[in-house]
Amino acid sequence: MSEEVFLQRTETCGSLRASDEGKRVILNGWVHRDRNHGALHFINLRDHYGLTQVVVDDDASAELSAAAAALKLEYCIAVEGIVRKRPDSMINPDMETGEIEVKAEKIQILSQCDVLPFMIDEETNSKEDFRLKYRFLDLRSFGMQKRIKLRHEIVKAIREYFYKTDFMEIETPTLIRSTPEGARDFLVPSRIYQGKFFALPQSPQLYKQLLMVSGMDKYFQIARCYRDEDPRGDRQLEFTQLDVEMSFVKRDDVLSLMEDLMGEVFKKVQNVELPKKFVRLAYNDALNTYGCDKPDLRFGIELHDAASFAANSTFSLFTDTLKAGGHVKYLVAPKTEGVDYTRKYITALEDAAKVYGAKGMAWMKVQEGKLTGGVSKYFAENEAEVIKETGAKEGDLICFVAHEDWKKCCNSLGAVRSKLGADLGLLSDSYAFCWIVDFPLFEYNEEEGHWEAAHHMFSMPQEEYLDTLESDPGSVKGDLYDLVLNGYELASGSIRIHDIELQKRIFRICNFPDDVAQERFGFLLDAFKFSPPPHGGIAPGIDRLCMIMSKVNTIREVIAFPKNTAAMSPMDNCPETVEPKQLEELGLSIVKKEEK
Secondary structure, three states, X not given: OOXXXXXXXXXXXXXXXXXXXXXXXXXXXXXXXXXXXXOEEEEEEEEOOEEEXXXXXXXXXXXXXXXXXXXXXXOEEEEEEEEEEOOHHHOXXXXXXXXXXXXXXEEEEEEOOOOOOOOOOOOOOOOHHHHHHOHHHHOOOHHHHHHHHHHHHHHHHHHHHHHHOOOEEOOOOOOXXXXXXXXXXXXXXXXXXXXXXXXXXXXXXXXXXXXXXXXXXXXXXXXXXXXXXXXXXXXXXXXXXXXXXXXXXXXXXXXXXXXXXXXXXXXXXXXXXXXXXXXXXXXXXXXXXXXXXXXXXXXXXXXXXXHHHHOOOOOHHHHXXXXXXXXXXXXXXXXXXXXXXXXXXXXXXXXXXXXXXXXXXXXXXXXXXXXXXXXXXXXXXXXXXXXXXXXXXXXXXXXXXXXXXXXXXXXXXXXXXXXXXXXXXXXXXXXXXXXXXXXXXXXXXXXXXXXXXXXXXXXXXXXXXXXXXXXXXXXXXXXXXEEEEOOEEEEEEEEEOOOHHHHHHHHHHOOOOHHHXXXXXXXXXXXXXXXXXXXXXXXXXXXXXXXXXXXXXXXXXXXXXXXXXXXXXXXXXXOOOOOHHHHHHHOOOOOOOOOO
């Protein structure tokens, strides 16, 4: 930019309409497209708010024509000119400003742009790591601008809801004591207390419970959380959740609050009406019917028990599994236009099942009213029974999984169901919420040889199991609940333990004797000596909610500056080594692993 005074905008590039005809305006923005037609020069000028076409006419001064000719894509410029209507034949219905253009009288280059690594457009086909290296450019694209704006609107709607329902927004610390909460902590070394460490919070769990002890009654926070685990499509090292906790509530109070909140957010942000109440499924029923505890209810392919007819087959895998107390389940994949159940495709379904522990996937088709292919020959004696029992129709594919472990059997066939839903085009643009309730409170860690919390150790057992906690941990159900949306776990929560002796019992079952529990969680146990109220809460993931509402398949598309799939930032090359002096101040040294 030269020494001349910066021409500051009077309008944005998305605001002008036909009613502004004749108005003198100044626009600031980036050169989105630049078309030189000899005597006429057309510039699409872009800012955060939209696009406006700028025209340098054939009667322009030599100075103005030269300024236009000097422009390149993504130059940041100011344009002063007059708004005029476009001829009817030149109106662009795809642009909000498509009825007008600005006749340029002055162009000022505010800053120049180097050769672009990729085109700035609706979206880019560039590889993700390339996009992340130049994230500041990627964020200029229409798609990223829309998604970040949507995220802002979602968070705004959430805050407005909680403000009007008398919740207090309270910040909890981000430098805390390391406590075992499932995932690996990020540790922060202390310079003042060398050899000691803070941790970054995996969630504000303990602090929000302490706020309930403090009598704060209804708390919420848009909380930053950190887990040192491998990233994936719907998970990052650092993420954002809506954290909610309330005193003197039961499960239905929390569930109703979330249903009301989601209804208002979707109505405000996307004008979508949600049902007042969401479907509720018990954990066991969800696994039995859909194969997982986060089922996608946008399509109806269901799992069924095959024991009634599999036991009468001559297929030894099925009969032996059932005799040993195992399970055989099936689903029916409907005949769908554009999808052929070829041997190659069936192998892909089998691969999906194997990820969750199945040794394979049996199958057969219905053709001309008969069972064909796969394991059909083993059902020759009860073919009619199988077709009637399964309800399979012409061209359908029947898929089976057999396994001695019920959960692995369900999960494996559930993975097949999920793949079919995507491949058969059954995933509509609708939103299918459901609650999963009645989760097991404990799960057994085979490697370490002890019970541990299925969610976390602060969840209340359901009352009927209080007398059998120690004698039969595997049967105990917790007062736990997950909110599921379109096959993603959107939120997890529970009614919390508020009795110190019950909390100690849970710690002991999870291999935390009283002395260890006091060392790790003493500040919570000490607080529980001072009359904590019954309380409960939930924590929806903001990133996942934004991802689903944006119709994208990774949370990296709705986070301004995410890490990549290797848990790194290509833009600023972090994590990175630090100066030896910094390590010395912290009393740290780096010990490199020996290469094997």
